[in-house]
Amino acid sequence: MPPPTRFKIVHRVSGGGEEYATVHQTGCKTESGEVRWVDVHEAFVALSDGVPGCTYCRPEVELGLDVG
Template identity: 45%
Template sequence: MFDDLPDDVPRLETLRTWHAMWVTRIDAKLAQARQREAEQARAAAAREERRPDWLLDYGQNRAGTPTAVHVGDCRMAGGRAQGVSVEVARQALAGGVAACTLCRPDTELGMLDP
């Protein structure tokens, strides 16, 4: 079937050595890729565990008044958003802090006006 290989022992040994070297390199690269993927999966799981259920977004001034309430995984929450408890999120919404129009924390908390 594959009769294109040389017939003599020295050239066959050379080919075998060459291909064994490549298999070793491929195996090493494959192990690195698997390790990198496992580390990324562990890091993602750790980030998921640390994600709060509710966020208060402070806009440009973290020490100031919150500008919006978000569900914990909302993409619209800014870099200055802080994780808060459900009670603090409810108080902020009741106190007039805006609910994010994308994640709708007021709906999630059952606080919509009739």
């Protein structure tokens, strides 16, 4: 099965004021925040560069990056 054509990067600010981002698959609704839609390549690069994937929808598994 090919990976979905769209992913999203959700940007948030924690209660302590720290900014962070996570990568999600298209239909994931586990986090709210500022959403930037990205294609497969951008999601792959973000995950490869250390942006964490959502622990619920696991975009790294869909993209073949799951090493654990």
